[in-house]
Amino acid sequence: xxxxxxxxxxxxxxxxxxxxxxxxxxxxxxxxxxxxxxxxxxxxxxxxxxxxxxxxxxxxxxxxxxxxxxxxxxxxxxxxxxxxxxxxxxxxxxxxxxxxxxxxxxxxxxxxxxxxxxxxxxxxxxxxxxxxxxxxxxxxxxxxxxxxxxxxxxxxxxxxxxxxxxxxxxxxxxxxxxxxxxxxxxxxxxxxxxxxxxxxxxxxxxxxxxxxxxxxxxxxxxxxxxxxxxxxxxxxxxxxxxxxxxxxxxxxxxxxxxxxxxxxxxxxxxxxxxxxxxxxxxxxxxxxxxxxxxxxxxxxxxxxxxxxxxxxxxxxxxxxxxxxxxxxxxxxxxxxxxxxxxxxxxxxxxxxxxxxxxxxxxxxxxxxxxxxxxxxxxxxxxxxxxxxxxxxxxxxxxxxxxxxxxxxxxxxxxxxxxxxxxxxxxxx
Amino acid sequence: xxxxxxxxxxxxxxxxxxxxxxxxxxxxxxxxxxxxxxxxxxxxxxxxxxxxxxxxxxxxxxxxxxxxxxxxxxxxxxxxxxxxxxxxxxxxxxxxxxxxxxxxxxxxxxxxxxxxxxxxxxxxxxxxxxxxxxxxxxxxxxxxxxxxxxxxxxxxxxxxxxxxxxxxxxxxxxxxxxxxxxxxxxxxxxxxxxxxxxxxxxxxxxxxxxxxxxxxxxxxxxxxxxxxxxxxxxxxxxxxxxxxxxxxxxxxxxxxxxxxxxxxxxxxxxxxxxxxxxxxxxxxxxxxxxxxxxxxxxxxxxxxxxxxxxxxxxxxxxxxxxxxxxxxxxxxxxxxxxxxxxxxxxxxxxxxxxxxxxxxxxxxxxxxxxxxxxxxxxxxxxxxxxxxxxxxxxxxxxxxxxxxxxxxxxxxxxxxxxxxxxxxxxxx
Numbered sequence: 001x002x003x004x005x006x007x008x009x010x011x012x013x014x015x016x017x018x019x020x021x022x023x024x025x026x027x028x029x030x031x032x033x034x035x036x037x038x039x040x041x042x043x044x045x046x047x048x049x050x051x052x053x054x055x056x057x058x059x060x061x062x063x064x065x066x067x068x069x070x071x072x073x074x075x076x077x078x079x080x081x082x083x084x085x086x087x088x089x090x091x092x093x094x095x096x097x098x099x100x101x102x103x104x105x106x107x108x109x110x111x112x113x114x115x116x117x118x119x120x121x122x123x124x125x126x127x128x129x130x131x132x133x134x135x136x137x138x139x140x141x142x143x144x145x146x147x148x149x150x151x152x153x154x155x156x157x158x159x160x161x162x163x164x165x166x167x168x169x170x171x172x173x174x175x176x177x178x179x180x181x182x183x184x185x186x187x188x189x190x191x192x193x194x195x196x197x198x199x200x201x202x203x204x205x206x207x208x209x210x211x212x213x214x215x216x217x218x219x220x221x222x223x224x225x226x227x228x229x230x231x232x233x234x235x236x237x238x239x240x241x242x243x244x245x246x247x248x249x250x251x252x253x254x255x256x257x258x259x260x261x262x263x264x265x266x267x268x269x270x271x272x273x274x275x276x277x278x279x280x281x282x283x284x285x286x287x288x289x290x291x292x293x294x295x296x297x298x299x300x301x302x303x304x305x306x307x308x309x310x311x312x313x314x315x316x317x318x319x320x321x322x323x324x325x326x327x328x329x330x331x332x333x334x335x336x337x338x339x340x341x342x343x344x345x346x347x348x349x350x351x352x353x354x355x356x357x358x359x360x361x362x363x364x365x366x367x368x369x370x371x372x373x374x375x376x377x378x379x380x381x382x383x384x385x386x387x388x389x390x391x392x393x394x395x396x397x398x399x400x401x402x403x404x405x406x407x408x409x410x411x412x413x414x415x416x417x418x419x420x421x422x423x424x425x426x427x428x
Numbered sequence: 429x430x431x432x433x434x435x436x437x438x439x440x441x442x443x444x445x446x447x448x449x450x451x452x453x454x455x456x457x458x459x460x461x462x463x464x465x466x467x468x469x470x471x472x473x474x475x476x477x478x479x480x481x482x483x484x485x486x487x488x489x490x491x492x493x494x495x496x497x498x499x500x501x502x503x504x505x506x507x508x509x510x511x512x513x514x515x516x517x518x519x520x521x522x523x524x525x526x527x528x529x530x531x532x533x534x535x536x537x538x539x540x541x542x543x544x545x546x547x548x549x550x551x552x553x554x555x556x557x558x559x560x561x562x563x564x565x566x567x568x569x570x571x572x573x574x575x576x577x578x579x580x581x582x583x584x585x586x587x588x589x590x591x592x593x594x595x596x597x598x599x600x601x602x603x604x605x606x607x608x609x610x611x612x613x614x615x616x617x618x619x620x621x622x623x624x625x626x627x628x629x630x631x632x633x634x635x636x637x638x639x640x641x642x643x644x645x646x647x648x649x650x651x652x653x654x655x656x657x658x659x660x661x662x663x664x665x666x667x668x669x670x671x672x673x674x675x676x677x678x679x680x681x682x683x684x685x686x687x688x689x690x691x692x693x694x695x696x697x698x699x700x701x702x703x704x705x706x707x708x709x710x711x712x713x714x715x716x717x718x719x720x721x722x723x724x725x726x727x728x729x730x731x732x733x734x735x736x737x738x739x740x741x742x743x744x745x746x747x748x749x750x751x752x753x754x755x756x757x758x759x760x761x762x763x764x765x766x767x768x769x770x771x772x773x774x775x776x777x778x779x780x781x782x783x784x785x786x787x788x789x790x791x792x793x794x795x796x797x798x799x800x801x802x803x804x805x806x807x808x809x810x811x812x813x814x815x816x817x818x819x820x821x822x823x824x825x826x827x828x829x830x831x832x833x834x835x836x837x838x839x840x841x842x843x844x845x846x847x848x849x850x851x852x853x854x855x856x
Binding site for chain 2: 018022025026029030032033034035131137138139142143145146147148149150151152217275278290291292293294295296297298299300301304306307309310311312313314316317318321322323324325329330331334
């Protein structure tokens, strides 16, 4: 294997440029480590003339990404255009179909079309890898697929959207409201102008679906992820959670249960002193629990030019060295279409009610919860704000379905002045 | 590659038994993931009759580990006997020489003989892997060698001896003295009856030497590691460090500097709120800093049957899948014999003096430090204990050589009642 690995790069935004810079900087190291040269031969992007701060003269240029994918002098295509469908998917299919390896950072494409793309790759005997799509620079897919390959995986959890964790951390630290922190994050470039993918939990849910498929040998099922964003998280809840010893995190959890595959991406409370609770700012964290290894935790930058390029080049180096692991850790035709677990397991919940200040109000709440078999672990009634009485309750373990039934009754009653808030307390 | 990978296990203590249990438990998963069966064909240990809680009937038995290594029906030997020389090394050499892959958990053997063993493996076209030797269940060698293979590595740090971190954590939490906590750890099975390898920093230094060689493409140089144990860490220093906002950790640091390779395993102070500062108990943590990826952190169990078996099976699965990465990430004959850095870079230091209660004492200390160009960032004089005055100083950045010169002068002077204590404050 002393011939060079010839790569083409589709997309020259921040990440694509980072890949060029990395190959130009560390070509010698890559040669020493892989035993062969990693050689960029061609690139493609929308605007040829743009100054990207790297010299592209030595590389062939293609306006059409699909033409790039079909070049006969290319062994591997790096896809960093983005977009779940359209050109990125067309390029990926063209590359795989013409016997080229594909390394992509495209979480949406892999979460939605991972199964047929993996089948296509295997049909043509090439690799399809996407380390950069999940938790940026952290080599988590590698840890899960290879390092822990002897384990039965029990649970995977992750804080995998830096924007959300930044917003929640900033709200706690500065006491600012959600809208103000979001606006500040947008100014800093952490959040997109349309932040729905981030704060709505969709971006993180794409990543969770990819982790879950790999962890449990199931077909990637993005539609099966229960998704809840952080848009409704109020400063009050962050403050109250802290006083109770918790932090609010947008946490993804995937488990295989007797009922089927459980996949949730939602804001939850975790103990402030837990590993996940201590994760502040834009950093990502993934926790993998295996039956032999126990709990392992992986932390690092989840986005940005350098970290994303690093993950892409990790995949490229693997392919240069001859590694051919299937996209989801085992052949795509052996992946099982898992049932979806109807509900998450029982858990303690944090509840916040805004109630009228009248005799019997608390008794009504307690009785309505009790009617659903929900018992109360802790209750706090804090400062009055005029006649609105904020009441906090931490329940004992209960099922969300029972809780929702009780909350619906309470919300519809005349003791409740605002919709009750309920957040799961995750055992991490 | 549909024929089974036939493995032999040399050593049936806790770890070897764990490997047997793991293959017996997850054979189906391994087959699905590797595309071929992982099959135990033979085992070897000192005592054949001992009940190990696993059924060994299906496996051939060898009393002599070298005979095990030479069996013609074996593709890969798992070495979990331990010991840097003797039978473990003889077995490893016999296995590699007869064209068999070797997976070992033996940090001492790899740290001391890694270079010739890696050459031998490459000469015979087989793999020599040792994920289990470094930070137990954490797939850190994989992350460093493969996931981050496109990076220039800038620094590697690790808390890699669970016993030491347990002792330091317990001293801080319970206020007990070193000797008492060590005795308790021995009762719990965390520390060996002869704890010198653990508390003396040698075990952790073996791991650091392996990380450094891989990170920097240098020949493993255990003799080049500056090693300082935790035996002299007093409860006073842990308490004082905490009051200053620090924790004491046995931390390994490896960097490539202009002077050469710096490798240190020593107790240092780190900010209590830093990632490393928050690591309590027996858990291990490795931090890798790459020029593109930035900082990534890996946390998990550093020892025990399940975690160690998990790491071994990760290596076995890689080999089953056809991965053939050299032991130190690049061919052993391309590894450089690095110069050793004469000293660690400048750093802030924590100093504790026990001084006479006489006029001019502090002036003497300050002047002696100043004579070596060392300036003082913070100074604290705490409660008197009779006539002994404990004085704490945090210096600005200084070189250890200058500090040692000043401390020697102070220790020899008549103002000092006990040897001064100096601990580096590591920028993490």
